[in-house]
Amino acid sequence: MRADAQKNYSHLLEVARDVVTEHGADASMRDIARRADVGLATLLRHFPTREALFEALLRTNADTLTQQAAELETTSPPDEALLAWFREAVAFTRTYSGVCDLMASAHADPSSALHASSTALHSAGARLLLRAQAEGTARADMDGEDLFALMSALSWLVGQPSFAPRADHLFQLIASAILTTSPISDMKTQRAESDR
Amino acid sequence: MRADAQKNYSHLLEVARDVVTEHGADASMRDIARRADVGLATLLRHFPTREALFEALLRTNADTLTQQAAELETTSPPDEALLAWFREAVAFTRTYSGVCDLMASAHADPSSALHASSTALHSAGARLLLRAQAEGTARADMDGEDLFALMSALSWLVGQPSFAPRADHLFQLIASAILTTSPISDMKTQRAESDR
DNA sequence: ACCTGAACACCGTTCAAGT
DNA sequence: ACCTGAACACCGTTCAAGT
Numbered sequence: 001m002r003a004d005a006q007k008n009y010s011h012l013l014e015v016a017r018d019v020v021t022e023h024g025a026d027a028s029m030r031d032i033a034r035r036a037d038v039g040l041a042t043l044l045r046h047f048p049t050r051e052a053l054f055e056a057l058l059r060t061n062a063d064t065l066t067q068q069a070a071e072l073e074t075t076s077p078p079d080e081a082l083l084a085w086f087r088e089a090v091a092f093t094r095t096y097s098g099v100c101d102l103m104a105s106a107h108a109d110p111s112s113a114l115h116a117s118s119t120a121l122h123s124a125g126a127r128l129l130l131r132a133q134a135e136g137t138a139r140a141d142m143d144g145e146d147l148f149a150l151m152s153a154l155s156w157l158v159g160q161p162s163f164a165p166r167a168d169h170l171f172q173l174i175a176s177a178i179l180t181t182s183p184i185s186d187m188k189t190q191r192a193e194s195d196r
Numbered sequence: 197m198r199a200d201a202q203k204n205y206s207h208l209l210e211v212a213r214d215v216v217t218e219h220g221a222d223a224s225m226r227d228i229a230r231r232a233d234v235g236l237a238t239l240l241r242h243f244p245t246r247e248a249l250f251e252a253l254l255r256t257n258a259d260t261l262t263q264q265a266a267e268l269e270t271t272s273p274p275d276e277a278l279l280a281w282f283r284e285a286v287a288f289t290r291t292y293s294g295v296c297d298l299m300a301s302a303h304a305d306p307s308s309a310l311h312a313s314s315t316a317l318h319s320a321g322a323r324l325l326l327r328a329q330a331e332g333t334a335r336a337d338m339d340g341e342d343l344f345a346l347m348s349a350l351s352w353l354v355g356q357p358s359f360a361p362r363a364d365h366l367f368q369l370i371a372s373a374i375l376t377t378s379p380i381s382d383m384k385t386q387r388a389e390s391d392r
Numbered sequence: 393a394c395c396t397g398a399a400c401a402c403c404g405t406t407c408a409a410g411t
Numbered sequence: 412a413c414c415t416g417a418a419c420a421c422c423g424t425t426c427a428a429g430t
Binding site for chain 2: 108145173
């Protein structure tokens with residue numbers, strides 16, 4: 001990549017992060033280009049689609065999440081690991097409002113620039129689920145796809161301003177649909193107000 | 197209302213139903229007007245916002261749902277009534293793709309034309325939930341708002357093309373988060389493939 | 393190689409002018 | 412009373428012309 005192109009790339013990513021933080025996943029591409037003092041066509045040249053832009057914006061976060069899954073697998077008991085990771089994954093989609101719609105459609109569309117990230121999340125979750133199922137602490141009648149679905153649904157839910165305040169409680173409700181064990185009470189990640 | 201206005205109103209509603217069925221909740225208003233052989237401004241005069249249009253499109257469906265709740269309350273045991281209605285409510289939001297986003301934001305916005313419908317659903321569900329809770333078959337630590345949240349989440353989920361095929365199974369998963377009783381097996385509305 | 397302005401076909405909002 | 416065309420300020424896509 002030429003020097004000026006490289007500079008544009010990093011600058012655009014930086015500006016895009018700001019704009020998207022402020023306006024959510026359906027921020028105007030034109031607006032991003034404008035704020036970066038660059039032609040709209042230049043932005044589109046670096047990121048041909050909105051998905052391509054978000055792939056760049058979310059890559060590191062998604063990688064972290066995959067690593068965390070691997071770590072949890074060695075450090076925590078299966079049920080706790082599954083729930084802790086599930087919580088992290090939901091938090092991840094909240095970095096920018098509206099990303100879970102993007103992720104959900106990318107999940108179904110192999111040609112999407114976000115498809116790889118989406119699949120990575122799917123796989124990481126599926127591994128943790130299998131581990132918990134082997135132990136008998138997660139429902140036997142669900143698979144990685146169901147887990148991904150519940151994760152997406154919860155992400156969408158807590159992304160709605162009206163439901164955001166009860167995010168922790170809703171997490172508990174969904175969690176109870178995944179685990180066979182009754183409400184867990186000794187998880188580090190669980191916060192006091194979760195029980196209302 | 198003047199005769200010509202009345203005629204425009206019904207015709208627009210009819211055309212809107214077709215267009216929205218085809219293109220979902222974020223169909224182009226301009227397109228609806230165009231197909232109705234009417235100026236865009238005329239459409240906007242009858243339905244000043246997208247929410248106002250959907251209020252008209254969904255009114256009868258929402259009313260039916262409220263009635264069904266009342267009927268179920270007298271004809272079915274609390275847990276079955278709750279689940280059967282929950283299923284109907286999810287089916288309702290599937291009449292046009294994308295309505296649950298509309299409903300969810302209307303729920304938080306009292307000035308939305310859809311706010312009344314949203315509140316009606318909320319109340320109908322809350323009554324059925326209380327009844328099941330009194331009996332002890334529904335989780336005690338959730339309220340009408342949680343039920344509405346889970347309903348919205350499941351609606352959003354099955355509205356995603358990738359998850360639509362496992363709608364029944366996902367319904368079962370969410371249902372297990374609501375009821376204290378284990379998987380119900382004798383519900384008329386339950387279909388065989390729900391268990392995969 | 394990379395950038396850019398401009399043309400294009402859209403969108404919803406608003407309003408003065410028509411019947 | 413009710414309708415309408417047109418102007419407006421947007422949007423993302425595409426591409427010929429520039430450096």
